[in-house]
Amino acid sequence: MNNRTFRMQRRYSWYIVLTGLAAFILLGVVIYVNVSNMMINQSKNNAMGLAVIAANEIDGDSFETIQSERDDAYFDVLEKITKYMDYSMLQYIYTMRYKNEKLTFVVDADPKNPAACGEEYELLPEMEPALHGQACCDSKLIKDKWGSFFSAYAPIFNSEHEVVGMVGCDIRTSDIVDRLTRLRNVMISLITIFAILSLISMVMIAHDMLQRDQLTEISNESRLKDVAAGLKKKNRLKDYTGMIVNIKDFKYINQQIGFYKGDEILRRYAHYLSRLITHGEYVARTGSDNFLMLVKKGREDEILNVLSPLDLSIETENGKQLLHIFSRCGVYPIEEGDHLSNVTNYCTLAINSTRGKDSEDYAWYTDSMSAQMVEEKDILSNYRQAITNGEFKVYYQPKVNIDDRSLCGAEALVRWIRNGSMVSPGQFIPILENEGKIIELDFYVFEQVCKDIRRWMDEGLNPVRISSNFSKLHLKNPNLSKQVLDIVKKYNISSDYIEIELTESSGYTDFYALEKFVRDMGNAGIYTSIDDFGTGYSSLSMLKNINVDVVKIDKSFFDSLGDKKQNGANLVGNVIRMIKDLNRIVICEGVETEEQVEFLKSTECNIVQGFLFDKPLPVEQFEERLKLPKY
Ligand code: C2E
Ligand code: MG
Ligand code: MG
Secondary structure: OOHHHHHHHHHHHHHHHHHHHHHHHHHHHHHHHHHHHHHHHHHHHHHHHHHHHHHHHOOHHHHHHOOOOOOHHHHHHHHHHHHHHHOOOEEEEEEEEEEOOEEEEEEEOOOOOOOOOOOEEOOOHHHHHHHOOOOEEOOOOEEEOOEEEEEEEEEEEOOOOOEEEEEEEEEEOHHHHHHHHHHHHHHHHHHHHHHHHHHHHHHHHHHHHHOEOOOOOOEEHHHHHHHHHHHHHOOOHHHEEEEEEEEOOHHHHHHHHOHHHHHHHHHHHHHHHHHHOOOOOEEEEEEOOEEEEEEEOOOHHHHHHHHOOEEEEEEEOOEEEEEEEOEEEEEEEOOOOOOHHHHHHHHHHHHHOOOOOOOOOEEEOOHHHHHHHHHHHHHHHHHHHHHHOOOEEEEEEEEEEOOOOEEEEEEEEEEEEEOOEEEOHHHHHHHHHHOOOHHHHHHHHHHHHHHHHHHHHHOOOOOOOEEEEOOHHHHHOOOHHHHHHHHHHHOOOOHHHEEEEEOOOOOHHHHHHHHHHHHHHHHOOOEEEEEEEOOOOOOHHHHHHOOOOEEEEOHHHHHHHHHOOHHHHHHHHHHHHHHHHOOOEEEEEOOOOHHHHHHHHOOOOOEEEOOOOOOOEEHHHHHHHHHOOEO
């Protein structure tokens, strides 16, 4: 069933149920009315038929002569009408005379309490047709102390064909009433049962609607919670593995193709996941571009192998576009005692561990991830107070010109001195960066750097150019350039002493912001550098478009040199040459051996930073280097 059909079906099922109920009630009422009319008409006809037959048997001329119960003609009529009393539905049969616009009893066959001959009887409007020669009947059922009945009347004619009286038949209707009551009760019971069933199905439809994700039509988190609770009750939740799936760069996809098409991707991806699961497995959209799957243990690899990429052809303004949808996944094999909430937490920890690592699309939960989460929380709740307390210290790692082994610059690297021990930035920078909290710290470090430079100038030391690391998150700040320049101005230091290190990142927005920032800094005479070149997204073609002054080649890029692998050495040599051809300064980071220095001398890189010369130094030790800038 496709999406649209399903949605329509869901919407109309309400109407179907309600219309069905209304139709059923209407049908019941129609059947009841028709059957009861039929039964009433039939007994009316029977009553009139009986009255007509009885009336035809009576000789009107002798009937006219009857004056009292002793007349022969009286007995004759009595005999004739009494035989009809055998008819089971007949309650009474009697004859009446019509004379001088008055109606009087003549012969009454009531065996118990017969009306006296000559006793007056009320002329009812229903009797009128009989007086005009036609059989007739009460229009309504009569209910009195003798029970419920119809009265039918048929005219008695004399030989002149004049109406001289009429036969009255009272037909008992108690069994009709009984049957109708039974029919009504059956109808009411059926309608009640149908109404209850409709109500149940409406509740089920409503429940189903509440448990489905509106956009993708697959289950939502609430449904999965119910499912997991059910499985847990049967002690079967531990047979499953939780998998959180997230579409990579979905924000970027949305920007590229628009929210409407983004929704289409979510729907198609959701249905792709639904097709991956088998009977007894579950998938739900838990919000945004996140999905949670419960798959049977042992099936994880099968699913991970086909999870990503999913190639989707999407109709856009520029025609058909083929999109490769990549995803990340956090996997947690459920253990006895787990609830869906811990499953989600563990899967989230696992998936979060893949963020920022482009090579890893999925991760299995490990206990260390929980410990890391505790550490993250600790860092996030304490870093701000730590800034105020001055627990963050700036260390300086010298940059050395290998031609003359002289100090030619330094990189400012932050350290957190916490309860007397040092926390390395590798432990807290990625956490602060993930949570968007790094901005404040970067500015703090940068201001410390400017303060130190000012002090060195005031103390007569010759400062070198100091580079400060700025997270790529700063690029989202349109006032970044102004804020940097304001701090430089505040300490009244030469822009020659300042350099800003940035890492290149993905996405056009970042690219344009980076290009503008680099231009602003260049105009102010401040150096900019691309950090960690050779990792992540940085590329030579990017260097053509962004006018940075310095390219810092990451340690990992030439780690292979230690193994004397000629291919690696050639590659590094060529890359350095190409960067130099673009008129950029090249700095190699992480230089630890003289061998590496020798190799770099053979290339066009003459500035290095690494443990061979110095580790990042506390400010006092770095000041010693400033005083004696030779190695
Ligand atoms: P980075 O900017 O690439 O800094 C260079 C890192 O390499 C430093 O690690 C430094 O200690 C290390 N390193 C230098 N020479 C060697 C060597 O010879 N061998 C080895 N194994 N390592 C060497 P550190 O100080 O732990 O900093 C790690 C990263 O933290 C930095 O990488 C930078 O990305 C970030 N970071 C440090 N301070 C700041 C800051 O104030 N703001 C921001 N946004 N990031 C910072
Ligand atoms: Mg750096
Ligand atoms: Mg670096």
